[in-house]
Amino acid sequence: MQIEKLMYDYNILDSHNIDDIDLKGIQYDSRSIKEGDLFIAIKGFKVNGHHYINDALKNGASIVLIEDKNYCSHDYPWILVSDSRAALADLSAKYFGYPSRNFTLIGITGTNGKTTTSNLIAKILEEQGEKVGLIGTIHNRIGSEILPVERTTPESRDLQELFAQMVQKDVTYVIMEVSSHALDLMRVRGSEFDIAVFTNLTQDHLDYHETMENYFNAKSKLFFELTNESSKKQKKYAIINKDDEWGKLLLQKYRGNKISYSIEEDTDFKAEEIKISAKGVEYNVNKTKVNLKLTGKFNVYNSLAALAVASSINIPLKKAIKTIEEINGVAGRFQVINNSCGFSVIIDYAHTADSLVNILTTAKEFVQNKIITVFGCGGDRDKSKRPKMGEAAAKYSDYCIVTSDNPRTENPEAIIKDILPGIQKEISNEQYEIIINRKDAIKKAVEVAHEGDIIIIAGKGHETYQEINGKKYPFDDKEIVEELLMLHK
Numbered sequence: 001m002q003i004e005k006l007m008y009d010y011n012i013l014d015s016h017n018i019d020d021i022d023l024k025g026i027q028y029d030s031r032s033i034k035e036g037d038l039f040i041a042i043k044g045f046k047v048n049g050h051h052y053i054n055d056a057l058k059n060g061a062s063i064v065l066i067e068d069k070n071y072c073s074h075d076y077p078w079i080l081v082s083d084s085r086a087a088l089a090d091l092s093a094k095y096f097g098y099p100s101r102n103f104t105l106i107g108i109t110g111t112n113g114k115t116t117t118s119n120l121i122a123k124i125l126e127e128q129g130e131k132v133g134l135i136g137t138i139h140n141r142i143g144s145e146i147l148p149v150e151r152t153t154p155e156s157r158d159l160q161e162l163f164a165q166m167v168q169k170d171v172t173y174v175i176m177e178v179s180s181h182a183l184d185l186m187r188v189r190g191s192e193f194d195i196a197v198f199t200n201l202t203q204d205h206l207d208y209h210e211t212m213e214n215y216f217n218a219k220s221k222l223f224f225e226l227t228n229e230s231s232k233k234q235k236k237y238a239i240i241n242k243d244d245e246w247g248k249l250l251l252q253k254y255r256g257n258k259i260s261y262s263i264e265e266d267t268d269f270k271a272e273e274i275k276i277s278a279k280g281v282e283y284n285v286n287k288t289k290v291n292l293k294l295t296g297k298f299n300v301y302n303s304l305a306a307l308a309v310a311s312s313i314n315i316p317l318k319k320a321i322k323t324i325e326e327i328n329g330v331a332g333r334f335q336v337i338n339n340s341c342g343f344s345v346i347i348d349y350a351h352t353a354d355s356l357v358n359i360l361t362t363a364k365e366f367v368q369n370k371i372i373t374v375f376g377c378g379g380d381r382d383k384s385k386r387p388k389m390g391e392a393a394a395k396y397s398d399y400c401i402v403t404s405d406n407p408r409t410e411n412p413e414a415i416i417k418d419i420l421p422g423i424q425k426e427i428s429n430e431q432y433e434i435i436i437n438r439k440d441a442i443k444k445a446v447e448v449a450h451e452g453d454i455i456i457i458a459g460k461g462h463e464t465y466q467e468i469n470g471k472k473y474p475f476d477d478k479e480i481v482e483e484l485l486m487l488h489k
């Protein structure tokens with residue numbers, strides 16, 4: 001694409017020597033630059049992308065886009081804008097042909113339940129014969145083609161490229177998890193959403209957002225994107241959990257079409273007569289029975305959200321229910337590991353206090369003996385959630401083994417030290433132990449478990465690695481526990 005065409009109508013502050021440049025691509029990382037690309041320099045949290053302009057030029061960049069006028073130079077063609085992160089999103093959407101205009105885009109935000117809910121919605125749509133694109137924590141998917149992921153919501157440029165691939169492959173609906181980081185860092189700017197879902201808001205990521213209000217404001221951005229003009233026929237909807245205090249606030253603030261769901265309040269989709277068991281959960285919604293193989297009150301919420309989305313695109317309730325009733329589970333979400341040892345093992349991605357409370361209280365509904373919980377907290381993430389996760393785990397377990405999650409660049413012992421005050425608030429020294437090595441911790445849980453116990457291995461769910469000091473080592477809770485269970489007598 002000619003640079004003049006890309007920049008036509010764009011608010012630029014200044015430029016140098018940009019005539020007649022035919023762009024081959026757009027990149028925000030100097031290491032990904034190929035001959036003829038535009039390099040967009042972003043001032044990051046860790047480093048300043050402007051420092052990598054020379055690397056980008058060496059790798060073949062034909063022009064750079066900057067926001068710092070100190071990098072205006074006679075040595076290379078440049079464009080100066082006021083915000084290069086915004087420009088990355090705007091220009092990528094244009095470069096890839098505004099791909100999200102070609103399908104119905106469903107965004108799901110909230111602290112917990114995004115992955116589960118998006119998987120339920122994907123199945124409902126696929127059952128209707130639609131070709132679905134799925135973007136989220138476990139993987140990205142185009143129809144049945146699986147693509148690996150780095151993070152939950154891709155960077156704007158990568159997202160627009162992925163959308164364009166989806167358009168080429170005739171996808172009709174895209175369901176994506178939208179993280180608060182993504183909303184704050186403009187990764188979804190230029191994406192035209194039709195339906196937005198708010199699952200809940202509980203403490204996480206305060207290392208980044210600092211306060212719950214900021215965290216809520218970041219999440220809310222998805223809904224204010226929704227009110228923008230659109231070229232599509234699909235009526236826009238906000239789908240919101242009214243039992244969540246922040247959800248209530250969003251319902252009050254949001255002016256467009258909305259559908260609410262709940263267990264406790266009067267709403268469009270209200271679950272009643274809930275029965276939770278080890279095998280699943282049953283409830284009634286709008287006089288129709290739902291019998292899920294997924295268990296836990298939290299999955300009542302996830303399924304209500306999915307049913308509300310289905311109704312917003314005119315899929316009959318009974319049809320949508322039939323589909324979600326067939327779903328056996330989502331990888332690493334309350335995943336039961338079958339065995340013949342007499343006790344149960346459940347792997348779950350709970351990495352917040354709220355999600356620990358949810359899975360442990362669910363397990364308490366049907367445990368016959370004791371609950372043994374193996375968990376840790378991720379490094380380089382919200383430190384203030386650590387004692388709260390400790391407290392939640394201790395309060396609802398009979399025995400806790402505190403271990404490592406992804407230490408990232410932190411010292412695992414220091415992370416555990418942050419967890420302990422929460423644990424010690426609830427239980428005595430005999431009711432917990434520390435085993436830093438996660439594999440050894442899981443091994444110990446299997447050794448001490450008795451008939452009727454439930455072992456909960458929390459925090460890493462579907463993850464197949466453990467990140468230590470910038471390196472990802474193979475590590476899979478499921479594989480490890482299956483190996484240990486085979487050896488267990």
Ligand SMILES: CC(=O)N[C@H]1[C@@H](OP(=O)(O)OP(=O)(O)OC[C@H]2O[C@@H](n3ccc(=O)[nH]c3=O)[C@H](O)[C@@H]2O)O[C@H](CO)[C@@H](O)[C@@H]1O[C@H](C)C(=O)N[C@@H](C)C(=O)N[C@H](CCC(=O)O)C(=O)O
Nearest residue numbers: 028029030042044045046047049052151152153155179181
């Ligand atoms: C806080 C955050 O989200 N940061 C993201 C952000 O980083 P940043 O802007 O600070 O970038 P930086 O590393 O300082 O680098 C600045 C610029 O220099 C460039 N650079 C850097 C080095 C080099 O040699 N050449 C070069 O050009 C970089 O590509 C970048 O454009 O933009 C980067 C590029 O897209 C991301 O990699 C990075 O994600 C970091 C690694 C991350 O861990 N993010 C997590 C917290 C995250 O986003 N999580 C959410 C899920 C949360 C949840 O809901 O549970 C997610 O959506 O996955």
Ligand SMILES: Nc1ncnc2c1ncn2[C@@H]1O[C@H](COP(=O)(O)OP(=O)(O)OP(=O)(O)O)[C@@H](O)[C@H]1O
Nearest residue numbers: 111112113114115116137298301333348349350355
């Ligand atoms: N609706 C819900 N409300 C509260 N907790 C939930 C809900 N759904 C799932 N959980 C708990 O949160 C964990 C994560 O669920 P899920 O992966 O669906 O959420 P997510 O929002 O995608 O999380 P992440 O932001 O880490 O990608 C589950 O393993 C479970 O413990």
Ligand SMILES: N[C@H](CCC[C@H](N)C(=O)O)C(=O)O
Nearest residue numbers: 351377378381405406459460
């Ligand atoms: N999306 C979450 C995942 C956390 C998973 C947990 N295993 C951890 O490492 O803390 C995050 O980036 O905070």
Ligand SMILES: [Mg+2]
Nearest residue numbers: 114115137177
């Ligand atoms: Mg997720």
